[in-house]
Amino acid sequence: MVKQLTIISGKGGTGKTTISAAFAYLAKGRAVLADADVDAPDLHLIMQPTVEKEEELYISQKAVRNEDLCTRCNICQQVCRFDAISAYDFSYYKCEGCGLCVYACPERALTLEKVLSAKAFQSTTRFGPFVHAEMTIGEGSSGRIVDEIRKQAREVAEKEEKELIVIDGSPGIGCPVIASLTGVDLALIVVEPTLSGIHDLERVLAVAQHFNTKAMVCINKYDLNLENSNQIEQFCKENNIPLAGKIPFNEIVPNSIIAGKSIFEMPPNPIADELVTIWGKIVALLELEKETTATKTQYSVR
Numbered sequence: 001m002v003k004q005l006t007i008i009s010g011k012g013g014t015g016k017t018t019i020s021a022a023f024a025y026l027a028k029g030r031a032v033l034a035d036a037d038v039d040a041p042d043l044h045l046i047m048q049p050t051v052e053k054e055e056e057l058y059i060s061q062k063a064v065r066n067e068d069l070c071t072r073c074n075i076c077q078q079v080c081r082f083d084a085i086s087a088y089d090f091s092y093y094k095c096e097g098c099g100l101c102v103y104a105c106p107e108r109a110l111t112l113e114k115v116l117s118a119k120a121f122q123s124t125t126r127f128g129p130f131v132h133a134e135m136t137i138g139e140g141s142s143g144r145i146v147d148e149i150r151k152q153a154r155e156v157a158e159k160e161e162k163e164l165i166v167i168d169g170s171p172g173i174g175c176p177v178i179a180s181l182t183g184v185d186l187a188l189i190v191v192e193p194t195l196s197g198i199h200d201l202e203r204v205l206a207v208a209q210h211f212n213t214k215a216m217v218c219i220n221k222y223d224l225n226l227e228n229s230n231q232i233e234q235f236c237k238e239n240n241i242p243l244a245g246k247i248p249f250n251e252i253v254p255n256s257i258i259a260g261k262s263i264f265e266m267p268p269n270p271i272a273d274e275l276v277t278i279w280g281k282i283v284a285l286l287e288l289e290k291e292t293t294a295t296k297t298q299y300s301v302r
């Protein structure tokens with residue numbers, strides 16, 4: 001059975017992508033990587049994928065008017081709570097596809113039609129298979145796009161007999177986060193040592209617990225505020241949440257993203273060392289095969 005690991009955080013920019021790419025490296029070709037942060041995907045910057053398969057996803061629906069049937073009675077405007085339609089106008093981006101105007105139109109001049117919500121890609125990378133997406137501008141169905149990305153990642157994992165799916169999850173606690181979390185074997189929650197970070201951790205943890213998802217916490221840039229980091233550690237202890245590790249601040253992280261490299265493809269650095277330790281704990285908790293385990297001496301600079 002393919003195991004699934006999601007890396008999530010209460011907000012964007014906490015280091016999820018760096019960690020996801022590092023795990024893809026450490027999995028040594030035995031994992032499928034999925035970018036479920038579909039609203040702001042950036043994992044492809046490090047993965048540098050070669051697209052092998054592309055699929056258009058028609059998920060959202062929009063109202064479409066048959067102008068020949070419309071009598072300009074304006075009933076559609078009266079019922080649309082999103083201010084998307086009137087007798088003479090229609091806003092594609094405001095329409096939520098709820099279908100109320102279709103139901104209310106006395107002339108049956110309106111229908112709902114599916115629209116292109118995103119393109120999904122199955123790619124190859126130097127670390128293994130990668131499933132990702134590009135959303136259509138103004139698209140709001142990110143939760144369902146994440147569902148599709150995860151479904152495709154499972155299909156690739158089964159077909160290529162991979163042991164694990166590493167999911168770079170969406171930040172926050174909204175619909176795409178829930179879609180990133182449900183049914184996974186472990187959620188690694190990445191938190192920064194700020195007051196809002198502690199609050200974010202509590203919120204994300206509540207979502208994970210609601211879905212009975214096992215969770216571990218990783219404090220990123222922990223040395224920027226030791227007092228807050230201690231507070232997070234204390235919180236984890238009190239709530240019986242395993243602490244996967246504490247990653248120090250280091251400018252090599254933004255530099256690696258700029259260079260389009262995993263942290264393991266940069267010169268030896270303490271971030272990579274800590275990530276090897278964290279990975280070891282995840283491998284143990286998920287009971288993955290030993291071959292997936294790396295040691296600090298095993299990674300090499302490319």
Ligand code: SF4
Nearest residue numbers: 070071073074076105
């Ligand atoms: S409710 Fe139907 S007929 Fe009336 S303005 Fe809207 S689209 Fe036209």
Ligand code: SF4
Nearest residue numbers: 080095096098099101
């Ligand atoms: S489908 Fe819903 S949101 Fe779109 S125009 Fe009709 S009532 Fe408004």
